[in-house]
Amino acid sequence: MSVPDGWTLSASAFNLTPAVIRAERTAPDLALTLVDEGLASTIEVELGQMWRGFPTPPTREVEAFHDRLAAAGGRVSIVGVSIDEYDRGRRRTDAERRAFLEPQLRAAAAVGATGVRLPIGQAGSLLDDLVPVLEELDLVLFEEAQGHETPGARPADYDRISRLDTPNVRLLLDISMLMPALxxxxxxxxxxxxxxxxxxxxxxxxxxxxxxxxxxxxxxxxxxxxxxxxxxxxxxxxRFGRARASDLASVLPLLGAVHLKFWDLDDADDRISDPLRDVGDALAATGFTGTLCSEWGGQEWLDDDPWEMTSRHLSLAVGALSDRHPSAPLQRASTQ
Structure with a gap:
């Protein structure tokens, strides 16, 4: 089984957070295990979790990780970044917010990422001015919407992406929006x-x-x-949404990436598979190309092995997505 051509299944190093907290191995070493153990060759990482010195991690360490990952046959798709809105209780100015974010963009470029990810709306008025920097670094800024953050709930934030009309700013949809059941x-x-x-x-x-x-x-x-x-x-x-795929139809042309959020693997009534199939149909209808990343949110209350959970979820995702599109061109999902 495989997913349509142009769709790349990936895995998030965020899934390994419990192991990162235990600190028996470094966060970069742990992120590399996703590739070394054959779970995925394309991974997402969280900048604040990976290196000390945030928001300006040491360039030498970032480049070393890039080289190690490439040697293992892997690459980074998206880097999770953030904007710290306050400095010792004082709200940062837009200039200070940009100064906080820009080193993260340069670190993402150094690690070879396709793009960076921010919560939808967080960049706000900075977004327009960031486009030249994104073009310079050949990065896409993905604004991530999840849970209850539907187009109906945050129309201005979606409209901003549409108005910019640039390939360097796209929407990332987290399918936690589409939960038929808890x-x-x-x-x-x-x-x-x-x-x-x-x-x-x-x-x-x-x-x-x-x-x-x-x-x-x-x-x-x-x-x-x-x-x-x-x-x-x-x-x-x-974090838990109740929308349907039809509620997202108007913003699908803005889409550049998807988070295949999962919490546990109890799929007896298709509560995990149905959103995968629904989003797969929607993506196929719009000619989507991009990454679909396995992201485990259930570590908040579960202590299951994160590598096993990620592997099993990726297998489930391949089945759900490929079964809906049996005539699509093929690529091996486990190696993309």
């Missing part, structure tokens, strides 16, 4: 944490019902969320 293991965690039974039933059976969202907000506002799962509960408002 992860089984997440629901189990909420139940163990003491979430109210009636809300747990609603979350389990009626995730896409607008009244479910209202109930989630009401419990938070009334202080009824149990302390042990309070942080986990916030995923319902931020």
């Amino acid at each position: 992860p089984v293991t997440y629901l189990d965690e909420l139940e163990r944490g003491g979430i109210r039974p009636d809300l747990h039933r609603r979350l389990r059976d009626d995730w896409r019902d607008p009244e479910t969202h209202d109930a989630v907000v009401d419990l938070l506002r009334t202080g009824g969320v149990p302390g042990p799962v309070h942080t986990l509960y916030m995923n319902l408002l931020v």
Whole structure:
């Protein structure tokens, strides 16, 4: 099985965060294992996780990683970057925000990346002025939208990408927007944490019902969320979306990359496979070319082996995407 020509499956080094935290090996060494163990030859990395000295990592270390990765037959597709909005409690000016971001862009170019990734809307008014730098460095800035950040929720941010009309600024869609149901293991965690039974039933059976969202907000506002799962509960408002692929039709021409976000691998009722198939159909209809990256978010509450989880998810993704497009030109997903 394989994915259509022009689609490149990749894996995110973010998946290895639990191992990075243990610090038994360096973050660059861990990122290289995704290639060395044959999971993917194209990977995403998080700049702040990879090297000390953020936001200006040592050029020598960045270039050394590039060389090691290339020697292993790998490359970096996208580098996750960020803008620290505050400096000791004072909001940074636009000039200071740009000065914080630009060294990250140059590091991404040095590591051989195709582009960098920011949360949608974070660059804001900087975006127009960044285009010449992106052109100079031959980088694409991907604005990532996930969870509840649909075109209807943030029209101005999507409009900005469209208005710029440049190949150097594109949209990255995280399929956490398209969740037909919540992860089984997440629901189990909420139940163990003491979430109210009636809300747990609603979350389990009626995730896409607008009244479910209202109930989630009401419990938070009334202080009824149990302390042990309070942080986990916030995923319902931020990281877990309930849109359908049709809700994204107007912005698909802006798309340059996709995050195949997954939480666990319980797919008995196709709650993982259905969004993959839906986004696959949408991409095929628009002639998409770019990366589709396996990104594991369930490490927040699961302690499974991240390499195994990533490998199994990539296999599931290949099956879901290739099965929907059996006549598409072929390429070996495991080596792209």
